[in-house]
Amino acid sequence: MSTAVSHTWYMTQRHLTAVLRQPAFLVITLIQPVIWLFLFGALFRKVVELPGFGGGSYLDYLVPGVVVMSALSGSMWAGMSTLDEIERGTLNRFLTTPVRRGALINANVMQQAVSTAAQSVVIVLLGLVGGADYPGGAGGLALLVLAAVLLAVLMGAVSNTIGMLARQRESIIALNTFLLLPLTFMSSAFMKPALMPGWMRHAADFNPVNWALVMGRSALAGDPDWGMVLGRGGLLLAAGVLAVWMSGRTFRAYQRSV
Structure with a gap:
């Protein structure tokens, strides 16, 4: 077990090093959530006045949505990294080494998990600067980050599976483009379930993105619903x-x- 963990961490560090060597990519991954957070927050801030929304600050509601949406949009491209390794012949060379096979396929998923955790913390801090309130405190924020990480692992592994099966970049691009917006908008990322169409609200019950949102928002509440936190967290896991x-x-x- 210790060998498998050490091999996975070594391969994960390799992927993280590759990401850190791309400063333009890092800047874009940080700027994009800022755009979502403050542009969406400004555009939809009066939504809280709609009957059924419940009032409060829209920024408070939006922060978990941006955290989870960022986890989703980043992790869906994990399969592209796998295809890069195949095309360069790197993966085949690693197959001749004693590295655990699970470490080879799961390292980029772990990299997505680490990147998602770091990005989620940045978004939470940006929300705090913008005036967002987190009644659940540090524990609630930690569970929100955990929800985002669990979603990143799930979608990263799905993307890897698609990459290994399709072996074509175009397939991953097409599928991601097709799924990203439906998964996001058929969830409570930007709108409370009470204001969603009935069919969309029921579809959200089977949407992993919504599971992460429900888990995170429940944990952030002043009086957390631990049944929701554990239930949705268990589904994601x-x-x-x-x-x-x-x-x-x-x-x-x-x-x-x-």
């Missing part, structure tokens, strides 16, 4: 474990093909 298992199965199929 179970789905993430299943997705990681599926990506492992597709990786073993790839090994047999080379």
Whole structure:
């Protein structure tokens, strides 16, 4: 077990180093949430006055939405990293080493998890600067970040699976473009469920993005609903474990093909 963990962490560091060597990418990943947070926050700030929304500050409501949306949009591209490794021949060279196979396929998912945690903290701090209030305190914020990380692991593993099966960049790009907005808008990222169409509200119950939002917002409440926190967190964890298992199965199929 310790060998598997050390190998995974070593390969994760390799992916993190590659990200840190791209300053333009890092700047964009930080600027994009700022745009969502403050432009969306300014555009929809009067939504809180609608009957059924419940009042309060829209920025308070929006911060968890931006945290989760950032986790989703970043992790959906994990499969592109896998394809890069295949095309450069790097992955095949690693297959001749003693590195654990699980570490090879899961390292970029772990990199997404670490990146998501760091980005989530930045978004939370930006919200604080903008005047957002977090009644759940540090514990609630930690659970919001955990919800984002669990979603990143789930979607990163799904993206890896698609990459290993399709072996084409265009397939990942097309699928991500197709899924990103429906997954986001069929959730409570920007609007309270009470104001969503009935069919959309019911669809959100099966949407992992909404599970992360419900978990995070419930934890941030002044009186947290721990049933919601644990229930939605458990769903995300179970789905993430299943997705990681599926990506492992597709990786073993790839090994047999080379």
